[in-house]
Every structure is written in structure tokens, then in C-alpha cells.
Amino acid sequence: MDKLLLAEVAYKKAFDYELQYGCCPQCVLATIKETIGYVTDETIKASHGLSGGGGLVGLGTCGALTGGLLALSCKRGRDRSKLEKGKFINNFKFGKELVDRFQKRFGGVTCQELQRQFTGRTYNMWDPAQYSEFEKARKHQCADATGLVSKWVIELI
Numbered sequence: 521m522d523k524l525l526l527a528e529v530a531y532k533k534a535f536d537y538e539l540q541y542g543c544c545p546q547c548v549l550a551t552i553k554e555t556i557g558y559v560t561d562e563t564i565k566a567s568h569g570l571s572g573g574g575g576l577v578g579l580g581t582c583g584a585l586t587g588g589l590l591a592l593s594c595k596r597g598r599d600r601s602k603l604e605k606g607k608f609i610n611n612f613k614f615g616k617e618l619v620d621r622f623q624k625r626f627g628g629v630t631c632q633e634l635q636r637q638f639t640g641r642t643y644n645m646w647d648p649a650q651y652s653e654f655e656k657a658r659k660h661q662c663a664d665a666t667g668l669v670s671k672w673v674i675e676l677i
Contacts, residue, residue, distance in 0.1 A: 527674040535667035545587030551670045552591040573631030576645035588669035
């Protein structure tokens, strides 16, 4: 299948997964695994705690972006057996490209920056009432970010 078509398929799949299941890093990684491979179930599982900027606190990198960086590293990252052989800088170049695209599109990289961009404010994801407010206020915007990251990863791989 053509890479651009695969990227569009990945966008739709990740968008739908985020709306259905939540946990944007897992949605990105599952999409990449199902679309082009490289990602393991262990990586998908390990990404679970990265949602909502890490531990749902909003302070860290958006989970969708983190999932995308992990997906790129599944393909281009340094193996454990090669730690002493250098930094493998090409992986960082692709990661930087993904971060640059994300920041240009969304105006930031943290979960809280996206919350503010999407809704005009930030939320305490641990407060059930605030989380519910965020779910309503964000509409499909987190799903869009998840889909775009998946699309961009396909383009970069």
C-alpha cells in the first residue's frame, strides 16, 4: 500500500481508537503496530502510564506525542546491545521532526498546553468532575492529535 494512503489509514484508526478507548499513547502504538508493525505488545503496555502527560497529571509531554516517539524508536532506536556504539543520532533527527510538526500544529507539547489550546483552560484529570468537563470540552481534538501523530510517524518511517 502507498505510504500516503497508509498514513491516512493510520490517522483514521488512531482517531477512532482514542475516541473508543482513550489513552492516546497506546492508541498511537497500537495503530502503528497494526498498520506497519515494529511495535510490540510490551511497548504498548509500557506506554499506559504516559497518558495525560504522564500519570494523568498534565505536566509532561502529550501522550500521543510520546507514543509517536516510542513508535519511531521501535523502528530506528538503539538496541540494548549497542549502547556503547554511540547515540544513533538519526533516531533523534526523526524524533525532532515529529516534535517540530506537533509543536507547530498544536502550539506546545505538554498535555496542559494542549488542554489550554483546546479548551481555554487546564484540568485536574484526577478530579472526576473536572475530567468529565475536559471530556466534553475537548470534543474530538485529542483524537485528532492522536491521529495526526500516527499519520506523521508513518510518513517519517
